[in-house]
Amino acid sequence: MAAGISDEALSPAAAPLVEMTGIDKSFPGVRALSQARFELLPGEVHALMGENGAGKSTLMKILSGVYARDAGVVKLNGMPVEITAPRQAQDLGISIIHQELALMRDLTAAQNIFIGREPRRFGILDEARLNRDAAAIFASMNLRLEPTVKVETLTIAKQQMVEIAKALSYRSRVLIMDEPTAALNDAEIAELFAIINRLKAEGVGIVYISHKMDEIKRISDRVTVMRDGEYVGTVPAADTPIDTIISMMVGRTLTNEALVIPNAADAPLALEVRNLRRGREIRDVSFSLRQGEILGFAGLMGAGRTETARAIFGADRREGGEIWVRGQRVGIASPRDAVEKGIGYLSEDRKLFGLATGLDVRNNIALASLSRFTGPFGVLDEAGMAKAAQGAIRQLAIKTPSDTQEARLLSGGNQQKVVIAKWLLRDCDILIFDEPTRGIDVGAKSEIYKLLNALAAEGKAIIVISSELPEILRLSHRIAVMCEGRLTGILPGGSSQEEIMRLATMREPAMELRHAG
Amino acid sequence: MTDTAAPAQKSGIRISGAFHRLLAFSGLIALVVVFSLASPNFMQTQNILAILQATSVNGVLAIAATLVIITGGIDLSVGTLMTFCAVIAGVILTYFGLPLPLGVLGAILAGTASGLVSGTVIAKLKVPPFIATLGMMLILKGLSLVISGTRPIYFNDTPGFTQISQGSIIGALVPALPIPNGVLILFAVALIAAFVLGKTALGRYTFALGSNEEAVRLSGVNVDRWKIAVYATAGSICGVAGLLIASRLNSAQPALGQGYELDAIAAVVIGGTSLSGGRGTVLGTLIGALIISVLANGLRILSVAQEWQTVVTGTIIILAVYADILRRRTL
Amino acid sequence: MTDTAAPAQKSGIRISGAFHRLLAFSGLIALVVVFSLASPNFMQTQNILAILQATSVNGVLAIAATLVIITGGIDLSVGTLMTFCAVIAGVILTYFGLPLPLGVLGAILAGTASGLVSGTVIAKLKVPPFIATLGMMLILKGLSLVISGTRPIYFNDTPGFTQISQGSIIGALVPALPIPNGVLILFAVALIAAFVLGKTALGRYTFALGSNEEAVRLSGVNVDRWKIAVYATAGSICGVAGLLIASRLNSAQPALGQGYELDAIAAVVIGGTSLSGGRGTVLGTLIGALIISVLANGLRILSVAQEWQTVVTGTIIILAVYADILRRRTL
Amino acid sequence: AQENYDIALISKGFQHQFWQAVKAGADQAAAEFGVNVTFEGPDTETQVDRQMDMLAAALSRQPDAIGFAALDSQAATPLLQQAAAANIPIIAFDSGVDSDIPLTTVTTDNVAAAALAADKMAELIGNAGKVAVVAHDQTSRTGIDRVDGFVNRIAEAYPDIEVVSVQYGGGDQLQSTEITKSILLANPDLKGIFGANEGSALGVANGKTELGSDIVVIGFDSGAAQKGMVESGVMAGAITQNPVGIGYETVKAAIGALNGETLPEIIDSGFDWYDASNMNDPEIAAVLYD
Numbered sequence A: 001m002a003a004g005i006s007d008e009a010l011s012p013a014a015a016p017l018v019e020m021t022g023i024d025k026s027f028p029g030v031r032a033l034s035q036a037r038f039e040l041l042p043g044e045v046h047a048l049m050g051e052n053g054a055g056k057s058t059l060m061k062i063l064s065g066v067y068a069r070d071a072g073v074v075k076l077n078g079m080p081v082e083i084t085a086p087r088q089a090q091d092l093g094i095s096i097i098h099q100e101l102a103l104m105r106d107l108t109a110a111q112n113i114f115i116g117r118e119p120r121r122f123g124i125l126d127e128a129r130l131n132r133d134a135a136a137i138f139a140s141m142n143l144r145l146e147p148t149v150k151v152e153t154l155t156i157a158k159q160q161m162v163e164i165a166k167a168l169s170y171r172s173r174v175l176i177m178d179e180p181t182a183a184l185n186d187a188e189i190a191e192l193f194a195i196i197n198r199l200k201a202e203g204v205g206i207v208y209i210s211h212k213m214d215e216i217k218r219i220s221d222r223v224t225v226m227r228d229g230e231y232v233g234t235v236p237a238a239d240t241p242i243d244t245i246i247s248m249m250v251g252r253t254l255t256n257e258a259l260v261i262p263n264a265a266d267a268p269l270a271l272e273v274r275n276l277r278r279g280r281e282i283r284d285v286s287f288s289l290r291q292g293e294i295l296g297f298a299g300l301m302g303a304g305r306t307e308t309a310r311a312i313f314g315a316d317r318r319e320g321g322e323i324w325v326r327g328q329r330v331g332i333a334s335p336r337d338a339v340e341k342g343i344g345y346l347s348e349d350r351k352l353f354g355l356a357t358g359l360d361v362r363n364n365i366a367l368a369s370l371s372r373f374t375g376p377f378g379v380l381d382e383a384g385m386a387k388a389a390q391g392a393i394r395q396l397a398i399k400t401p402s403d404t405q406e407a408r409l410l411s412g413g414n415q416q417k418v419v420i421a422k423w424l425l426r427d428c429d430i431l432i433f434d435e436p437t438r439g440i441d442v443g444a445k446s447e448i449y450k451l452l453n454a455l456a457a458e459g460k461a462i463i464v465i466s467s468e469l470p471e472i473l474r475l476s477h478r479i480a481v482m483c484e485g486r487l488t489g490i491l492p493g494g495s496s497q498e499e500i501m502r503l504a505t506m507r508e509p510a511m512e513l514r515h516a517g
Numbered sequence B, C: 001m002t003d004t005a006a007p008a009q010k011s012g013i014r015i016s017g018a019f020h021r022l023l024a025f026s027g028l029i030a031l032v033v034v035f036s037l038a039s040p041n042f043m044q045t046q047n048i049l050a051i052l053q054a055t056s057v058n059g060v061l062a063i064a065a066t067l068v069i070i071t072g073g074i075d076l077s078v079g080t081l082m083t084f085c086a087v088i089a090g091v092i093l094t095y096f097g098l099p100l101p102l103g104v105l106g107a108i109l110a111g112t113a114s115g116l117v118s119g120t121v122i123a124k125l126k127v128p129p130f131i132a133t134l135g136m137m138l139i140l141k142g143l144s145l146v147i148s149g150t151r152p153i154y155f156n157d158t159p160g161f162t163q164i165s166q167g168s169i170i171g172a173l174v175p176a177l178p179i180p181n182g183v184l185i186l187f188a189v190a191l192i193a194a195f196v197l198g199k200t201a202l203g204r205y206t207f208a209l210g211s212n213e214e215a216v217r218l219s220g221v222n223v224d225r226w227k228i229a230v231y232a233t234a235g236s237i238c239g240v241a242g243l244l245i246a247s248r249l250n251s252a253q254p255a256l257g258q259g260y261e262l263d264a265i266a267a268v269v270i271g272g273t274s275l276s277g278g279r280g281t282v283l284g285t286l287i288g289a290l291i292i293s294v295l296a297n298g299l300r301i302l303s304v305a306q307e308w309q310t311v312v313t314g315t316i317i318i319l320a321v322y323a324d325i326l327r328r329r330t331l
Numbered sequence D: 001a002q003e004n005y006d007i008a009l010i011s012k013g014f015q016h017q018f019w020q021a022v023k024a025g026a027d028q029a030a031a032e033f034g035v036n037v038t039f040e041g042p043d044t045e046t047q048v049d050r051q052m053d054m055l056a057a058a059l060s061r062q063p064d065a066i067g068f069a070a071l072d073s074q075a076a077t078p079l080l081q082q083a084a085a086a087n088i089p090i091i092a093f094d095s096g097v098d099s100d101i102p103l104t105t106v107t108t109d110n111v112a113a114a115a116l117a118a119d120k121m122a123e124l125i126g127n128a129g130k131v132a133v134v135a136h137d138q139t140s141r142t143g144i145d146r147v148d149g150f151v152n153r154i155a156e157a158y159p160d161i162e163v164v165s166v167q168y169g170g171g172d173q174l175q176s177t178e179i180t181k182s183i184l185l186a187n188p189d190l191k192g193i194f195g196a197n198e199g200s201a202l203g204v205a206n207g208k209t210e211l212g213s214d215i216v217v218i219g220f221d222s223g224a225a226q227k228g229m230v231e232s233g234v235m236a237g238a239i240t241q242n243p244v245g246i247g248y249e250t251v252k253a254a255i256g257a258l259n260g261e262t263l264p265e266i267i268d269s270g271f272d273w274y275d276a277s278n279m280n281d282p283e284i285a286a287v288l289y290d
């Protein structure tokens, strides 16, 4: 399929592959899209930008047959089409990587990739070929992944790679990527971009949604910006400054980035972790954290940062090691113990571990603090909860019709903000944020940075685990780097990216580099 | 799911919440209308009272099941636990001859204790609720027979006992309204359960557990404690059901109870509570229980042959739930 | 849950899959050992055959339930569908006097048809599986009574009929091994079901649906069609169970069947299949069904008083599942 | 009776008072003759195959004799043949086993017993009017016999009496109560209801009380509650079988068989009508159980 299009792709005036005009879409209480527009050329990487809840995912779900539009026209190769089911979109050569991962957790990676298209012999599944084909796709992506591994045992990053492999396997003319790199690390992002460039050369049109501004410059040809469900404009990526794109997105120019406020090196210790161990994931990790300090955790995928955080928080059992809070050794056997000691943990997987999707926004925000709102006879102070939730909605600019909207109906980025709000409301002294800005738009991101700085200034101790080095560099007073379950070093805040990468890939144990405390 | 994709209310006509809720009764109302037209005997005060009376035990059990189902669990032991509590009341009142309030308390505490055991097995030993409560169902069934010596315990020596369900406090005040106490107790239990679910921390955790238990645990909540509390509360409610049935039959019948869990769970699910947890209402459960008893009563009043009653009941249960699904989809 | 976070087998000690699976039998083996020590009559050929024979019907029903439960659904109609299929066989063979193969075919087709109806109601009308199959359970129960005229249908005119379950092809070849055909049929059904689950597209979608139905839909799969296919397959298997029980009793007993769904589902869950779908094995279900019948048989052989049998059964079911949980946690 | 015989009784039920009375009779005989008796039965009288499993397990136990109350006698034939082959004597009880394997049958004539209930009903309502039946089971032998016995007798002998409804409550008191109330409300001019076993009869009486009706209730079997209701007049009277006698005679016949005695083909355990006037007569009181 793709081969026929590549000739057209050579000419800049190629006929659009996709044209969407006048698209409307409403959900109960929400106008998600209003006269939205979008155009995609063959061989083009077209970035779709906008704040959280701007309607990007909704627009692409309409293109891929998940939602039915209320009004508007969708044209494919100049022909109007009605796309009413995912299957039909696939048949028309459109495939999508969904923002919220849509994998079957009990199946293997290969089974997920070829679901609905299993190779068969005499009606019997040809599992060997299935695995071979999947392995071939992984190889083309330079991805080291066993096709027969069950998806539920994979980290989110690996799951994301499986989603990408699945989308690639369709060999579509139109490939939609809804925040494919939100969970990825630099190495995988580089790999993904290589794939994108290859597809582009084959004439595939790619819709690329991301909140990482640097990526936009790196790979996209054009940028379409949406705001509040409406079309704002389309600009060439190369000649448009990032600031212009941002101001198109947010409708104003952003104030300057927050600065790291230095913390006193003699502030009292808030948290000390000594010789934390568990199998090969956490190998003798020790570090300390002072009040008012932000400690960044950098590392490649699978470095063990999440595992370390979960072990500290009591979410997983640990095999050894001590945890000291404010100079006292504490026993933490469960998240409840940790929260009681004033430790909060924001999980990297909001859908699985963060959000109670069936509850409304208000109750999700209050979930960790319900006891504070509980009066005599266990009766809840609903008004107090509403007030707190509405405060958080304002503070974090959560886009939701009201605080009683079901959390699962929010856009991805806004769900993430709800989870952050939950921990802010809990008012812990020690906060561990695992990928806190995953899927969050630029404007909100800088708000969250400011907020973290302010919390640190109040004397809270904060750990930020992030796969985005700029984020780590911008926020951290010190940077801990992990590799294969070891803490390979702790660097001062202003360190270079090269220094961090060196520690992140340091396979040997290097005792002398550890500044344990 | 299709309902997320369904375009809704472009027309601006927003149907008010109260009206929306009223429509939930539609299946029930349709049944009542049909039976009223079909038989003049249906819409008699006495028959209405009989229907309410017939709902009381299953309604109370269904409310207990609702709590557990909202957490994403299931309780198969409600029926035999009810019997067990009745037997305990019998032992206290008839064998030991203690005063009535102690019997009432004993039955309810027996229910709570059993709920504590189920809840602990589920929360601490991580045994799936289906298995834990299936085991409890059998254990309680056997224990009821053992304790009672496999014979009914009569409450002839406790004169007030039949009044618990069959007397009528309202009737004593307003003779035109001889609503049996059993029905009042059902509504009281429903009100309390709705209050607990809607207004208290226990209720909030009940929904949260059913929505995403792991997220609740990672929020620092003592998940085990709240889960056990839910099963214990459900158990206490089964204790009330045990008192109701014992009072109605003026005896604790040790062999009764198995099979009642299915009717209770059916009422819950007909009432719109999802077996996967996280959502549900007591009002829905009440309506579900009423649908079941109106159907049974109406078909009997019409003297439909019993084998056909079963066929019709099955069909109408499916249709009632389907109608409710259609209603929610269009609103 | 902690096990999702637990990365598998980091330690170099990898216990072989076969050994791991063998350990799943541990609960069953423990029971067999205890009963063998407690009574010399337990480990007699005849008794082993009686246990296997007693497992055959519930085992086949449980396999049907396994398929449905892996999709994340539930089938409450397995018991009464079995009866319905038996009655259909009775009508074909005794009332119409048609030849045996037609009766067999009729029973299985009746099961398939009923499964198609349940599946369609669930997939197309979006009625929750619990309600759809509860409705079907009642409808089929009523229809069995209606069709049979509420009396048993005897197969006295179809001489080969009792051979289906009670004859012994193996016994004819190897007289020392008089394994009844019913047991062979159970194992044949298990093998076929395991094959379907493991090797065919139907099986793949069965697991996929239970794992994340929405994801399957987003992948462009015709979810409705496959779901209906699963219920229809389960229905056909219930047809086989109908033939087995009818052959065993040499009659179609129209009132039997309700309550059997609970034993079937219990066998599935004891066998480690999760009620939330996505995982499960036929072998596990077989073990679950065997645990149930070994328990019942052993306690009878030991002449335990019947009320205590119930208590012990409940306790052991919980313990068996708990042991399995412990085993999985430590491995 | 010097030997310590092991006798297994497989009954149709276990939890109901009737079967507990049979068990009591069997236990009484066991104590008297110094034998060992076990007693088992399925939860409901529809579970034919469960009864087969119980019989199979009993055979594996290799008892000296078996007492068997068949839910469906045809279904049991292969197992009974197996017992015969193993030389285990079989005594049928409660209702007949359609086979020549059992050495004797200890039974009540349920059709005649229910016909007696019909006669009493006719007498009490003045030979005219509407009546109904609440029975326990649509397919079991006793359910069929008692309903047929009652309905056929009315049809044959009492042209002015109409049986307007026959419904089944599974012997569950609560369900029978609800059924009774529906019948009463649907037929305000009803004269009487026959409750065809203990649970049904209690349910009928209960429904009558709850609605404050004054219909004639005729019950079946006894038990403390039913006796109390007959005494207080809520129930006009009831038919009693002799369950204790059935249990006793079954065990006794089994011992007889083991000792090589010849047994009569049928041991009729009899039935009686009882009401407030005669229930304290010694011969009636002896067959009533609590």
Ligand SMILES: Nc1ncnc2c1ncn2[C@@H]1O[C@H](COP(=O)(O)OP(=O)(O)OP(=O)(O)O)[C@@H](O)[C@H]1O
Residues within 6 Å of the ligand: A027, A028, A030, A031, A032, A050, A051, A052, A053, A054, A055, A056, A057, A058, A059, A099, A399, A400, A409, A410, A411, A412, A413, A414, A439, A441, B004
């Ligand atoms: N199924 C739904 N029901 C109700 N509201 C919805 C639904 N899906 C999306 N919305 C709302 O529509 C709006 C647009 O959502 P969409 O997911 O398209 O945003 P987005 O631009 O992708 O945001 P993000 O960057 O956070 O992913 C949001 O306000 C969201 O709350």
Ligand SMILES: Nc1ncnc2c1ncn2[C@@H]1O[C@H](COP(=O)(O)OP(=O)(O)OP(=O)(O)O)[C@@H](O)[C@H]1O
Residues within 6 Å of the ligand: A155, A156, A157, A185, A280, A281, A282, A299, A300, A301, A302, A303, A304, A305, A306, A307, A348, A467, A482, C007, C008
């Ligand atoms: N191929 C693999 N097979 C099994 N387990 C793996 C594999 N790769 C990684 N893991 C597990 O994942 C764990 C690392 O967790 P995780 O990836 O969450 O760490 P992280 O440093 O937080 O990385 P991320 O950037 O993905 O959040 C390791 O302890 C390891 O056990």
Ligand SMILES: [Mg+2]
Residues within 6 Å of the ligand: A056, A057, A058, A099, A178, A411, A412, A413
């Ligand atoms: Mg989005």
Ligand SMILES: [Mg+2]
Residues within 6 Å of the ligand: A305, A306, A307, A348, A434
């Ligand atoms: Mg991580």
